[in-house]
Amino acid sequence: MDVGVTPTECWLKGDVNPRTPLERKFSRWSLYSRLERTRELEDHITDVIEQRRSTSSSNSLRDTVGSCNLWRISSPVIRVST
Secondary structure: OOOOOOOOEEEOOOOEOOOOOOEOOOOEEEOOOOOOOOOOHHHHHHHHHHHHHOOOOOOOHHHHHOEEEEEEOOEEEEEEEO
16 A cells, blocks of 8 residues: 555565464554654654655545554554544
């Protein structure tokens, strides 16, 4: 998927997981904050939005990819879907 910014991590359904011999059951495209983990959640959200905004005229990740999950450590903080 090309949304104008290089993902931090991505794979397609059916790709082999390099950590296991199993195929991936879903596709994933992730863009991580570039900030230290100790920063406030708002700072991380702003960083991800700024990475996306700097490469597109669209200000919304949702407009481009259809859904957006923001994660903090291991649980979802915000989920936006169209």
